[in-house]
Amino acid sequence: MATNVPNAVAVRDSKDPGGRILRFTPAAWGDFRAALAEGLVD
Template structure:
């Protein structure tokens, strides 16, 4: 995906492990979209969320619902 979208700025989650395992990266510089990928597979699939869906997803994680 990096070569398709070279302007994306991926940010590693602060909850990612120090050894580089179980890392999630998020890009927030897409207009109207939040993208998420596994940092171990940067050319692999990415999930995209609307800002509202992303906030609902995070709220579900924080509340333990997800």
Template sequence: MRQNFHFRKSSFSSEAVECVEIATNIPDIVAIRDSKAPEGPVIQLSPAPWDTFRDALVAGAFNR
């Protein structure tokens, strides 16, 4: 059974269709999916690893 996640994408994505969407509406779970495949797999993390990943993105750790 799939959780009842309420996914959203970044406001920076505007009308882009190739985005990562996240859901944080269920306590202690951050869900991540590909916007091109909404019925596809969903990655579920606890908030701590998500926060670490998000902070690294913001800091530019993955910039080319």
């Protein structure tokens, strides 16, 4: 996860550094993390 991308949170598979990067808004990433913490995502 990288937070040094302006207005985005970038996520990639560390086992595949040349692979695709997923970019989320900080708000969407925060919602995802909150859902994980609440057990709403498996």
